[in-house]
Amino acid sequence: xxxxxPASIRAAAYMERQAKARAEYECKAREDAxxxxxxxxxxxxxxxxxxxxxxxxxxxxxxxxxxxxxxNNKNKIVERNLMNNALDMANQYxxxxxxxxxxxxx
Numbered sequence: 001x002x003x004x005x006p007a008s009i010r011a012a013a014y015m016e017r018q019a020k021a022r023a024e025y026e027c028k029a030r031e032d033a034x035x036x037x038x039x040x041x042x043x044x045x046x047x048x049x050x051x052x053x054x055x056x057x058x059x060x061x062x063x064x065x066x067x068x069x070x071x072n073n074k075n076k077i078v079e080r081n082l083m084n085n086a087l088d089m090a091n092q093y094x095x096x097x098x099x100x101x102x103x104x105x106x
Contacts, residue, residue, distance in 0.1 A: 029096035033066040040068040040104045049082055053089055060095035068098045 004012070039059045041052040052069075059065040069086055071079050083099060090097040 025096075026098075029066055029098050032064065032096055033068075033098065036064040036066065038066045038068045038098070040070065040100070042070045042072055042103070042105065043082060043086075044071070044073045045078070046082065046085065049086060049089075056089070056095065057093050060093065064095075066096045066098060068100050068104075070100050070102070070104055072103065 039056070041056065043049045043052060056067045059067065067090070071082050073079050073082065086097055086099075
């Protein structure tokens with residue numbers, strides 16, 4: 001690190017903090033999933049995600065369940081946007097999300 005410029009050092013420290021925060025979030029989400037259970041939603045577009053929002057919030061308020069989301073859209077840009085929007089909703093309503101990569105209903 002001695003030969004790194006200050007901007008690179010700040011960027012590396014930021015990435016390390018982000019990785020730590022992400023690991024803590026995932027750990028807490030998995031603990032709550034084991035304690036309270038999970039509910040799985042399959043979404044492919046923004047309309048389906050918004051339709052699932054009320055159910056996700058209700059599951060959290062009634063039983064503190066962790067929401068699991070499977071995104072069945074193969075377009076990487078759409079998938080990233082859905083993930084970001086789902087995380088924004090989770091942060092707004094204070095519930096945990098876990099993204100799953102295996103289809104729960106093959």
